Amino acid sequence: MAAQGQQAAAAAAGSASESGGGSPAAPAVAAAAGAAFPATSLYVGDLHESVQDAQLFDVFSQVGGVVSVRVCRDINSRKSLGYAYVNYNNPADAARALELLNFTPINGKPIRIMYSNRDPSSRKSGTGNIFIKNLDKSIDNKALYDTFCAFGNILSCKIATDPSGESRGYGFVQFERDESAQSAIDKLNGMLINDKKVYVGPFVRKQDRENVSSNVKFSNVYVKNLSETVTDDELKEMFGKYGTITSAVVMRDTDGKSRCFGFVNFENADDAAQAVQELNGKVFNEKELYVGRAQKKSEREMELKEKFEKNIQEVTEKFQNTNLYLKNLEDNVDDEKLRELFADYGSITSCKVMRDSNGVSRGSGFVAFKSADDAARALTEMNGKMVGSKPLYVALAQRKEDRKAKLQAQFSQMRPVAMGPSVGPRMPMFPPGVPGVGQQLFYGQPPPAFINPQAGFAFQQPLMPGMRPGGPMPNFMMPMVQQGQQPQRPAGRRAGAGAGGMQQPMPMGGQQQVSCINVP
Numbered sequence: 001m002a003a004q005g006q007q008a009a010a011a012a013a014g015s016a017s018e019s020g021g022g023s024p025a026a027p028a029v030a031a032a033a034g035a036a037f038p039a040t041s042l043y044v045g046d047l048h049e050s051v052q053d054a055q056l057f058d059v060f061s062q063v064g065g066v067v068s069v070r071v072c073r074d075i076n077s078r079k080s081l082g083y084a085y086v087n088y089n090n091p092a093d094a095a096r097a098l099e100l101l102n103f104t105p106i107n108g109k110p111i112r113i114m115y116s117n118r119d120p121s122s123r124k125s126g127t128g129n130i131f132i133k134n135l136d137k138s139i140d141n142k143a144l145y146d147t148f149c150a151f152g153n154i155l156s157c158k159i160a161t162d163p164s165g166e167s168r169g170y171g172f173v174q175f176e177r178d179e180s181a182q183s184a185i186d187k188l189n190g191m192l193i194n195d196k197k198v199y200v201g202p203f204v205r206k207q208d209r210e211n212v213s214s215n216v217k218f219s220n221v222y223v224k225n226l227s228e229t230v231t232d233d234e235l236k237e238m239f240g241k242y243g244t245i246t247s248a249v250v251m252r253d254t255d256g257k258s259r260c261f262g263f264v265n266f267e268n269a270d271d272a273a274q275a276v277q278e279l280n281g282k283v284f285n286e287k288e289l290y291v292g293r294a295q296k297k298s299e300r301e302m303e304l305k306e307k308f309e310k311n312i313q314e315v316t317e318k319f320q321n322t323n324l325y326l327k328n329l330e331d332n333v334d335d336e337k338l339r340e341l342f343a344d345y346g347s348i349t350s351c352k353v354m355r356d357s358n359g360v361s362r363g364s365g366f367v368a369f370k371s372a373d374d375a376a377r378a379l380t381e382m383n384g385k386m387v388g389s390k391p392l393y394v395a396l397a398q399r400k401e402d403r404k405a406k407l408q409a410q411f412s413q414m415r416p417v418a419m420g421p422s423v424g425p426r427m428p429m430f431p432p433g434v435p436g437v438g439q440q441l442f443y444g445q446p447p448p449a450f451i452n453p454q455a456g457f458a459f460q461q462p463l464m465p466g467m468r469p470g471g472p473m474p475n476f477m478m479p480m481v482q483q484g485q486q487p488q489r490p491a492g493r494r495a496g497a498g499a500g501g502m503q504q505p506m507p508m509g510g511q512q513q514v515s516c517i518n519v520p
């Protein structure tokens with residue numbers, strides 16, 4: 001009953017929108033989406049993990065003719081990934097489903113529907129995408145959609161949530177057109193939604209936000225390398241002469257011991273910038289202070305990453321074509337011996353044999369020359385040269401990322417070699433009436449004994465070259481010839497007749513093994 005009531009409410013909302021209220025009419029949505037996206041394919045997100053294909057098919061087939069439904073799952077665990085794709089026969093049915101079923105609860109969780117857009121370029125470009133923050137925790141996807149749908153066709157609408165499903169207080173809305181997004185920003189930025197003043201602005205990707213973070217103004221200052229005796233009041237007095245301070249705190253452990261860093265928040269961003277400029281590097285209580293803009297953890301990590309990559313790039317450019325990588329070194333080669341080996345080719349700036357944690361040589365090392373010409377001459381003359389009992393391998397040193405990219409490029413150019421169908425080992429042919437016909441041979445079994453009931457003895461199949469007793473059968477047929485049948489002889493070779501008129505196989509490279517048995 002509850003599900004039927006929800007569907008009725010969704011249908012009523014769709015009827016209202018078609019009559020002029022609420023979201024845009026379904027045909028208009030379909031026509032707009034058809035220009036950029038397949039108008040018959042829908043993306044269904046925020047699925048409960050228990051939703052199955054059949055259940056989703058039953059829900060969407062009530063609107064129109066469904067061609068296919070697929071809940072996407074993990075390839076190993078087969079667990080639902082929380083989204084699916086639904087394909088209709090015609091765009092009108094897809095538009096109607098988007099209008100009527102969007103935000104409908106399935107298994108207690110409202111689904112989120114949008115046109116399927118397999119081209120990632122438009123999604124990642126940020127076209128028509130806006131960011132909303134300081135939202136009330138009670139606002140869900142549907143409430144956000146209802147708020148912004150008046151400005152134009154919405155392609156995607158989502159509230160960011162934590163693992164428990166609770167709103168994080170911000171969300172995203174992507175419009176079909178940039179003009180709709182800009183109109184929403186102009187009209188709703190700074191407005192009250194559920195008694196909270198919200199921020200609405202253009203969506204900026206994380207890397208772009210971090211790139212411009214150094215240019216933004218700040219009022220919160222981070223101070224470290226403080227003396228353990230510095231108090232909150234002393235910190236406030238130290239920074240107070242640069243402007244009005246709203247808060248100043250020294251961070252402490254649970255036992256009250258100072259952690260030797262703190263934060264000072266100014267009322268004016270210009271005062272904070274002046275305090276950073278004048279106090280950074282200043283000595284206070286015999287300690288040199290670090291004063292800078294307070295940063296989020298992600299911003300600090302990005303800044304450190306950029307510094308590290310910059311240093312790596314500088315070192316790489318400095319030693320480009322001068323640093324040699326060596327491998328296949330003997331264990332007794334140390335740094336000094338390595339330097340002696342390459343000293344004749346020019347001035348060496350560094351020389352190192354790589355070792356493990358126990359100090360044992362890894363068989364590789366590096367030699368850096370002052371000149372690229374010296375390094376090139378050393379590479380040409382030392383590569384492949386015998387050092388002790390091993391040929392030395394010498395090449396230009398490369399960064400791990402460059403080496404990996406080069407290997408990937410080489411592997412991508414390799415084409416798989418077409419392999420013919422594998423042929424199993426052939427079974428020996430038995431004459432009619434001889435025991436053993438129809439037996440299946442397995443690897444690891446000894447060759448079968450061929451029994452001649454008239455002669456009263458059996459002979460063991462001879463061993464072939466490369467064949468051991470109890471080993472696998474060779475990959476060829478051992479012909480057996482019946483009585484009165486002329487064997488086929490290879491050219492230039494005579495085949496003798498066996499006992500009882502049956503042709504015996506000729507041994508190759510070994511004596512024929514005969515074992516006698518009693519025949520009843």
